[in-house]
Amino acid sequence: MTQADDRILETLADSSLTLSPRVLAANTDYSRHYISARLGELRDAELVDRVDEGLYVISDRGLAYLEGELDAEELENEE
Numbered sequence: 001m002t003q004a005d006d007r008i009l010e011t012l013a014d015s016s017l018t019l020s021p022r023v024l025a026a027n028t029d030y031s032r033h034y035i036s037a038r039l040g041e042l043r044d045a046e047l048v049d050r051v052d053e054g055l056y057v058i059s060d061r062g063l064a065y066l067e068g069e070l071d072a073e074e075l076e077n078e079e
Contacts, residue, residue: 012058
């Protein structure tokens with residue numbers, strides 16, 4: 001997990017909206033390309049769900065991570 005991952009998850013959780021990499025990039029100061037790459041990793045870890053082409057929401061697992069119920073080391077061990 002990177003600092004960007006935390007920012008992406010926090011932005012998705014705080015907005016409660018379905019967001020695109022472009023909108024996430026504008027709100028996190030990371031490039032759209034980087035956000036897209038990180039969303040792929042977050043999706044593989046089941047921390048975000050893709051609801052449509054290029055649109056993402058935070059998953060229940062992502063919320064559990066933000067609430068401290070899921071440790072980043074546990075996520076890395078699953079890979």
